[in-house]
Amino acid sequence: MEVPILKQGHYLIASIQSALSDADLSQLREKLIERVGKFRARGVIVDVTALDVMDSFAVRTLRDIAHMARLRGSETVIVGIQPEVAFAMVQLGLTLKGVATALDLEEGLEFLNQQGQGHGRLDRG
Amino acid sequence: MGGSTVADALRCLIGSDADVVQARQMGRELASQLGFSPGDQTVIAAAISEIARNILMYAKRGEVQFTKISDGTRPGLIVVAEDRGPGISDVPRALQDGYSTSGGLGLGLPGARRLMDDFEVVSAVGEGTRVTMKKWKRVNG
Numbered sequence: 121m122e123v124p125i126l127k128q129g130h131y132l133i134a135s136i137q138s139a140l141s142d143a144d145l146s147q148l149r150e151k152l153i154e155r156v157g158k159f160r161a162r163g164v165i166v167d168v169t170a171l172d173v174m175d176s177f178a179v180r181t182l183r184d185i186a187h188m189a190r191l192r193g194s195e196t197v198i199v200g201i202q203p204e205v206a207f208a209m210v211q212l213g214l215t216l217k218g219v220a221t222a223l224d225l226e227e228g229l230e231f232l233n234q235q236g237q238g239h240g241r242l243d244r245g
Numbered sequence: 246m247g248g249s250t251v252a253d254a255l256r257c258l259i260g261s262d263a264d265v266v267q268a269r270q271m272g273r274e275l276a277s278q279l280g281f282s283p284g285d286q287t288v289i290a291a292a293i294s295e296i297a298r299n300i301l302m303y304a305k306r307g308e309v310q311f312t313k314i315s316d317g318t319r320p321g322l323i324v325v326a327e328d329r330g331p332g333i334s335d336v337p338r339a340l341q342d343g344y345s346t347s348g349g350l351g352l353g354l355p356g357a358r359r360l361m362d363d364f365e366v367v368s369a370v371g372e373g374t375r376v377t378m379k380k381w382k383r384v385n386g
Contacts, residue, residue, distance in 0.1 A: 139270065141262040142298070173269055173287060175294040176353060204287040212291055212356040213342065 123148045125155060130162040131232055132194075133225070139172040145181040152185055156194045163232035164189050167225055169200030179214045186219040195235050197221065199228035257297075259328075260306045265297040268309045272324060275311050279320040281382050289322065289380055292357040296326040296376050299353050304330020304373065314379075321362075321381040329373040336366050 121144050126133045132155055134148060152164060166182060168174070174182075186196035197220040201209075209215075222228040255275070257268040269290040276286040293309060300307035307328025314321045333339045342355045354376070358364040363379035 139266050141266050143262050172273070173290045173294050175291050175298070176356060177294075177298060202287075204282075204284040207284045208287045208291040208360065211288060211360050212295075213359065214356070 123151075125151060127155075127159050127161070130160075130236070131165060131229070132156065132159060132161045132163070133165045133167065135167045136169070136171050138170055140178070142177050142181075145178055149181055149185050149188070153188050153192065156189050156192045161194050162236060164194055164196040165225065165228045165232070166196065166198050167200045167228075168198060168205075169202065169224075171200075171205065174201065174205050174209050174214065176212065176214060179209065179216060183216060183219055186216075195220065195232060197228045197231050199224055254325075255311045257309045257311075258306070259297050259300045259308055259326075262298075262301060265294060265301060268297040269293040272309075272311060272322070275313060276322055276380075279313060279322060279382055281322075281380070285380065285383070288360045289324070292360040292378060292380075293324055293326075295353040295357040296324075296378070299374075299376075300326055300328045300330070304328035307373075316381070319382050319384060321379055323377065323379050324361075325378075326376040327373065328375075332370040332372055332374055333366065333368040334370050336368055340366065 121138050121140060123134050123136050132152065134152055155161065156164065166185065182198055189196045198216060199222045201221060220231060222231050255271060257271050258264060259268060272293040273286045273290040276289045297309055307326065310325045312323040314323055340355050340358060357378065361378040361380050365377045366374065368374040
């Protein structure tokens with residue numbers, strides 16, 4: 121199941137549409153990291169609203185995406201973690217330490233815009 | 246009928262990572278039929294995802310079986326994950342957080358154990374592994 125990646129301004133938005141296998145998640149990671157460079161993206165939003173489960177592999181892959189994107193100069197925010205998914209993650213002992221999260225797409229965009237005002241001031245003149 | 250009633254088991258063969266998704270979706274569907282809350286459905290699906298992935302990682306193939314049960318007052322779900330892979334030489338250690346021989350997070354078995362009410366691992370080196378886990382529907386949830 122391929123995850124569509126949209127470009128919106130300086131940001132990339134990956135909107136997960138359904139349950140993903142481990143291979144789907146790995147593919148999403150490769151594609152996002154490649155596109156951060158291709159589109160010179162300053163921010164990445166991964167919308168996980170439709171993700172059925174956030175298990176250890178999903179959490180590790182999202183963490184990798186955020187850390188790899190940061191190394192490429194792009195900030196990542198994970199949005200749309202559902203209450204029951206959060207509940208299961210906490211019980212599993214999974215954290216997204218060091219990765220920004222926001223309630224939904226709107227809040228995620230707001231977060232990235234604020235981040236941009238901090239370090240992006242110079243090149244925006 | 247006294248004691249616990251056992252319905253026919255459903256099974257899901259595990260041989261690819263799409264099967265892991267299939268197994269956890271079957272588990273969620275059964276949990277939903279049994280009246281588990283959305284939170285517990287997700288908890289069960291997450292536990293299945295971890296143990297089904299373990300089959301794939303260590304044994305390449307195996308199967309997950311689901312059985313609906315009842316203790317007379319509340320329904321429950323038994324999930325058995327079985328493979329004929331290399332087995333686990335030190336089960337207590339494999340149940341420790343952060344212990345992994347695969348380069349993973351080492352949260353698979355201990356994580357799944359935390360999610361379920363009962364959790365048992367039987368393994369023999371060279372013969373395989375069977376993980377049996379059980380979740381009861383909470384009376385007030």
